[in-house]
Amino acid sequence: MSSGDGPIRVVIADDERVVRDGLRAILETQEDIVVSGTAVDGHDALRLCAPPRPDVLLLDVRMPGLDGLQVLAALADADAGAVGPDGIGVVMLTTFDMDDYIQEALTRGAGGFLLKTSSYEELLIAVRAAAAGEAALSPSVARRVIGGYVDHHRALRAASAEPTGPAAGPTGSAAGPTGPAAGGRPTDPALARLRDLTPREHDVLGLLAEGLSNQDIATRLRVSEHTVKSHVSRILTKLGLRSRGQAAALARRHRP
Structure with a gap:
């Protein structure tokens, strides 16, 4: 830099x-x-x-x-x-x-x-x-990345809506889920890290995923560019990442 x-x-x-x-x-x-x-x-x-x-x-x-x-x-x-x-x-x-x-x-x-x-x-x-x-x-490239992000999460939502356990037996009782989580969505360490972010940090991360600069994010959120830089720094620290590109890629893969 x-x-x-x-x-x-x-x-x-x-x-x-x-x-x-x-x-x-x-x-x-x-x-x-x-x-x-x-x-x-x-x-x-x-x-x-x-x-x-x-x-x-x-x-x-x-x-x-x-x-x-x-x-x-x-x-x-x-x-x-x-x-x-x-x-x-x-x-x-x-x-x-x-x-x-x-x-x-x-x-x-x-x-x-x-x-x-x-x-x-x-x-x-x-x-x-x-x-x-x-x-x-x-x-x-940005259009392809964002399009892939949308398609990925459509697939995730469709997968999470499918039943993960065996069908109910004759008495109407289900045997219980067999997947890694009751909701059908697999446990993912990246998702756990993303949950540590504040609502504002999620906003910033979503705009990073769109490829926006600090100045553009500041304009969109109506805050100072210094504030955006602070949010980005905290996001990278919380997610254990080195770069904005890594954070954006993580968001595109995992954010609901």
Whole structure:
């Protein structure tokens, strides 16, 4: 995360030279952004992300040697705080808007996900958001993530409405539920952690799941941006997570 004392330092990791050069050319037109290095594969990306770390890593999902998801895992293994609000803001780059990649990247700490076909403006917004410790999803990716979230919870509600125990016997008495919980919904540690949040924290978490920035959340809830940052910090602490992206992914999977 950028300290705000200088330009945003960006590393670009992509195995296609035309992509690296194109991204660099765009970013270097901005006075507040400097490209501190380019990587041609996952191992090269890890080398360029060693301390002193860049503020933002634009990371291709599919690369030779180590792919983008493996790079995220390696960074986390080396230092639990390497990726996220207090570390590198990672924006995943891909030509594929594949749900599995999106969810796994966000769960592993990525703060953004952009298609390589995203516009010039979307790229700059994503880099600046990542440097500020905020999430950034291209509109097409955000629609897929939110759509998946809605579909998932429709399925959960349908499953919870189904009987979990054997049918009542001839006397009309049921044998009792056989599932892990009487209501038919399985016990989940993530759900237990989510129940620790206050109503306002649930509001903030829901807006994080929509991909909103701190400023947008503050406007929606009619509170200060400082208040939103405090809520986000408490949410991450209570849920035992490192990044806004992880919190948003958790919300999309588990919130009723």
